[in-house]
Amino acid sequence: MKQETTNKTLLFILENMMRVTAFFSAVMMFLAKLNPARITILINETMSLFTSAVSFKKLTSEALRALSPEKHWVYISDFYIINGSSIAICLGIVAVALGAALSIGNAKFKRLTTYLVGAGSILQLAGLVGIYVDYTRLLMSVSPDHVMAAIPIGYYIVMAFAILSFLLAIALFIFEPKPTPKMEYEMSRPSQLMIMFLPFAALIFVFSYLPLWGWRYAFFDYQAGMDLTLDRFVGFYWFKVLFSSTGSDILRVLRNTFIMSGLGLATSWLPMIFAVFLAEITSTRFKRVIQLFTTIPNFISWVLVYALALAIFSTDGFINGFLSNVLNIPSDTNYLMEDAGTWIKMWAWGTWKGLGWSAIIYIAAISSIDPVMYEAATIDGASRFQKMRYITIPSLLPTYFVLLVLSVAAILSNGMDQYLVFENPANTDQITVLDLYVYQIGLDKGLIPLSTVVGMLKSIISITLLLSVNALSKRVRGESVI
Amino acid sequence: MARKRRLESKTFGDRIFDVFNHAGFLLFTIACFFPFYYLFINTISDNELVLRGVINFIPRGIQFKNYIGLYVVKDIPQAFFITTARTILGTALMVLASAFIGYLVTKKEMRARKFLYRFMIITMYFNAGLIPWYLNMSMLGLTNSFMAYIIPGIVAPFNIILVKTYIESIPADLEESAFMDGAGYMKVFRYIIWPLSKPILATIAIFGAVGHWNSFIDSLILMQGSDNLFTLQHRLYIYLTEVSSLDAMLQSSPGSIAEALNQKVIKYTISMVSVIPILAVYPFMQRYFEKGIMLGAVKG
Numbered sequence: 001m002k003q004e005t006t007n008k009t010l011l012f013i014l015e016n017m018m019r020v021t022a023f024f025s026a027v028m029m030f031l032a033k034l035n036p037a038r039i040t041i042l043i044n045e046t047m048s049l050f051t052s053a054v055s056f057k058k059l060t061s062e063a064l065r066a067l068s069p070e071k072h073w074v075y076i077s078d079f080y081i082i083n084g085s086s087i088a089i090c091l092g093i094v095a096v097a098l099g100a101a102l103s104i105g106n107a108k109f110k111r112l113t114t115y116l117v118g119a120g121s122i123l124q125l126a127g128l129v130g131i132y133v134d135y136t137r138l139l140m141s142v143s144p145d146h147v148m149a150a151i152p153i154g155y156y157i158v159m160a161f162a163i164l165s166f167l168l169a170i171a172l173f174i175f176e177p178k179p180t181p182k183m184e185y186e187m188s189r190p191s192q193l194m195i196m197f198l199p200f201a202a203l204i205f206v207f208s209y210l211p212l213w214g215w216r217y218a219f220f221d222y223q224a225g226m227d228l229t230l231d232r233f234v235g236f237y238w239f240k241v242l243f244s245s246t247g248s249d250i251l252r253v254l255r256n257t258f259i260m261s262g263l264g265l266a267t268s269w270l271p272m273i274f275a276v277f278l279a280e281i282t283s284t285r286f287k288r289v290i291q292l293f294t295t296i297p298n299f300i301s302w303v304l305v306y307a308l309a310l311a312i313f314s315t316d317g318f319i320n321g322f323l324s325n326v327l328n329i330p331s332d333t334n335y336l337m338e339d340a341g342t343w344i345k346m347w348a349w350g351t352w353k354g355l356g357w358s359a360i361i362y363i364a365a366i367s368s369i370d371p372v373m374y375e376a377a378t379i380d381g382a383s384r385f386q387k388m389r390y391i392t393i394p395s396l397l398p399t400y401f402v403l404l405v406l407s408v409a410a411i412l413s414n415g416m417d418q419y420l421v422f423e424n425p426a427n428t429d430q431i432t433v434l435d436l437y438v439y440q441i442g443l444d445k446g447l448i449p450l451s452t453v454v455g456m457l458k459s460i461i462s463i464t465l466l467l468s469v470n471a472l473s474k475r476v477r478g479e480s481v482i
Numbered sequence: 483m484a485r486k487r488r489l490e491s492k493t494f495g496d497r498i499f500d501v502f503n504h505a506g507f508l509l510f511t512i513a514c515f516f517p518f519y520y521l522f523i524n525t526i527s528d529n530e531l532v533l534r535g536v537i538n539f540i541p542r543g544i545q546f547k548n549y550i551g552l553y554v555v556k557d558i559p560q561a562f563f564i565t566t567a568r569t570i571l572g573t574a575l576m577v578l579a580s581a582f583i584g585y586l587v588t589k590k591e592m593r594a595r596k597f598l599y600r601f602m603i604i605t606m607y608f609n610a611g612l613i614p615w616y617l618n619m620s621m622l623g624l625t626n627s628f629m630a631y632i633i634p635g636i637v638a639p640f641n642i643i644l645v646k647t648y649i650e651s652i653p654a655d656l657e658e659s660a661f662m663d664g665a666g667y668m669k670v671f672r673y674i675i676w677p678l679s680k681p682i683l684a685t686i687a688i689f690g691a692v693g694h695w696n697s698f699i700d701s702l703i704l705m706q707g708s709d710n711l712f713t714l715q716h717r718l719y720i721y722l723t724e725v726s727s728l729d730a731m732l733q734s735s736p737g738s739i740a741e742a743l744n745q746k747v748i749k750y751t752i753s754m755v756s757v758i759p760i761l762a763v764y765p766f767m768q769r770y771f772e773k774g775i776m777l778g779a780v781k782g
Contacts, residue, residue: 030621030622031621032621046617046620046621047621047623048621048622048623050622050623051621051622051623054623055623055627058623104593188593189591189667190591190592190593191593192666192667193586193589193591193592193593193595193667194592194593194594194595194598196582196586196667197583197586197587197592197598200579200583200602200636200637201598201601201602203633203636203637204601204602204605204637206622207618207633207634207637208605208608208609209605210618211609211610211611211614211615211617211618212610212614213614213618214610214611214613214614214615214617214618215610215611215614217613217614217617277503277506277507278507280499280500280503281503281504281507286504286507289511290507290510290511291768292764292765292768293511293514293515294510294511294514295768296514296515296518296760296761296764297514299692299696299760299764300696300757300760301695301696301697301698301715301756303696303698303715303718303719303722303756304696304715304718304753304756304757306719306722307521307718307722307749307750307753308517308518308521308753310722310749311517311520311521311524311750311753312517312520316533316535316746318520318538320535321535321536321537321538322538324535325534325535325536325538326538352513352514355510356510356514383493383496384496384499409607416699417698417699420699421719421722421723435612438611438612438613439612442612442613442616443612443613443616443703448613448617451611451612451613452611452613452614454611455610455611455612455613455614456610456611456614458611459608459609459610459611462607462608463607463608466607482607
């Protein structure tokens with residue numbers, strides 16, 4: 001009996017170790033820093049093992065000169081070997097990951113797991129051998145200085161993981177109970193569901209969690225195209241820079257951000273009033289026309305809004321044309337190039353685009369109010385405004401409150417589309433909000449670490465705000481908003 | 483009859499309110515509609531008159547050569563093709579995935595359901611920032627690649643919530659009887675859940691399609707080295723903000739039709755071309771949109 005429990009514990013430990021190993025192998029596939037195939041500086045430093053496997057074009061993109069017939073520092077066959085080996089390692093990792101996922105099934109599945117993990121590990125090791133062979137070939141290049149062949153750190157790490165998973169597969173093979181010959185592949189229903197979800201969980205991980213790995217740039221002195229090495233580590237240098245020398249920048253940007261969000265918050269009741277007043281219109285047809293036309297702007301892009309703005313307000317737009325040709329007042333003002341009233345104008349465009357659409361949620365809420373309440377109020381002699389004041393608006397307030405809380409949490413996130421398209425030299429001082437600033441310093445000026453710092457702080461503050469307003473809402477109203 | 487009584491019972495104040503209320507809504511409706519109309523009449527009027535700025539309310543000298551001319555203008559047909567392709571492919575995959583995930587997360591018996599669901603939902607409120615996102619995309623080999631438009635959008639948490647809420651309203655007996663008959667999750671999804679959730683799937687399909695059609699930031703940031711992968715909105719953005727690139731494009735385009743076009747008119751025409759698909763389908767889709775946001779409201 002005791003023997004059995006120890007065996008169970010052992011299996012439990014081995015199995016989970018194998019799963020963890022598989023998980024980290026899979027993550028490593030996407031980390032450029034740990035790419036085992038980057039054995040020469042001729043391979044771009046942003047290449048991950050995965051990219052080395054799937055895109056031969058990108059693999060060779062920086063080696064075109066070295067590959068040219070007159071140089072021939074390296075041969076195209078070298079890259080075929082690297083590419084092929086990367087494919088082998090990736091397939092091996094996929095097999096290991098698949099095996100790890102299937103290990104939640106019955107004994108027959110577990111047996112399949114050991115085969116998959118074993119075979120996957122061997123495939124990885126084969127790929128690593130291929131890379132080593134290519135490394136020795138690169139060492140003999142006619143121009144070692146340009147090739148700089150070296151075994152990267154990721155090579156050893158991937159190898160360690162491959163060996164570990166191979167050993168674990170063998171151990172599981174030995175200690176796991178053998179499936180009986182008549183056994184079928186079976187998996188409990190809860191596990192089936194989880195297995196079906198896992199591919200999507202992988203997508204979510206790769207596109208939403210993996211980018212967090214990029215936060216490390218915030219602590220380095222880094223420029224595009226550089227190697228990220230430890231001697232460039234600068235600690236919190238960029239955080240200090242943000243609040244000192246460029247201090248005027250960040251203060252200006254924060255001012256714009258808060259003013260834009262503040263205007264939005266201060267007028268957040270507009271959609272509610274829109275819905276309340278719309279309900280007072282008796283003609284259904286007129287109502288429908290209003291709803292049709294006022295919701296369209298929500299579905300066009302900010303680029304198109306800007307196109308419309310140009311058509312109406314630019315030098316040769318509608319306003320000037322109307323003034324000069326219809327009213328005979330010569331005029332050629334470009335209203336979009338003025339620096340006055342930028343905030344109000346941006347707020348107005350946002351409202352123009354979003355008002356009709358935001359009102360829909362309140363319109364739906366009004367239609368679900370019990371008509372008996374209105375009838376009773378009418379009998380009691382309530383006027384129209386009293387009904388609005390005491391019936392309609394109070395029943396909309398819960399919805400309003402939820403939306404208000406969410407927009408308080410999003411106070412730093414204005415989005416950048418609108419401000420990017422409307423920005424010009426005249427209004428840039430007023431229009432640059434945080435999201436646009438991150439774009440400008442990161443991609444226009446190439447200050448990658450500084451931009452990362454701003455984005456990182458923004459994310460952290462935003463999620464903290466969200467959680468605190470949610471907690472507040474729970475305490476005050478007994479309801480959570482997220 | 484009831485209507486008449488209401489009219490009679492209106493006070494003077496009520497009537498004043500009605501007048502202002504109607505006038506206010508009328509004005510705002512016109513403000514929403516007029517820019518589109520103005521743009522349109524300027525693309526179909528005589529280009530000479532358009533340049534003099536005299537086309538304000540009524541089109542004059544109606545012609546359609548601007549739209550025909552656009553066809554020979556370099557890179558607009560290509561951008562149109564790319565945008566259409568990403569809209570169709572991206573939307574189809576997103577809808578399939580949302581339907582399937584939406585179904586999976588309604589199953590209470592799923593192993594680690596709470597953790598996996600939260601793992602997904604949190605991503606709606608949190609992102610690493612622009613630069614880490616960009617570096618991640620380039621690490622994945624998704625810069626200068628059409629797949630960058632498609633793959634990241636497959637899992638869309640907000641749409642999944644909508645689908646989940648909808649599926650929860652489908653009577654559970656339907657599913658249970660299918661399980662009794664020995665059907666697996668896949669079969670139940672394919673033959674029961676999928677057909678029954680078509681209304682909500684139509685809704686998220688439209689949300690998704692509009693999002694794909696309108697996006698330009700991803701072109702701007704990720705496709706810097708591939709001119710043939712730009713979307714229509716991206717071209718429009720560049721031509722609206724960089725006069726020089728519009729000039730260059732006009733000069734490099736062949737044929738006499740392109741010569742007849744001028745900066746102002748071509749901007750208007752490209753704008754119209756990129757908005758017409760939305761305006762054309764909008765009235766038919768409106769009810770789906772509304773249904774969608776109401777379902778979203780249930781979750782809050």
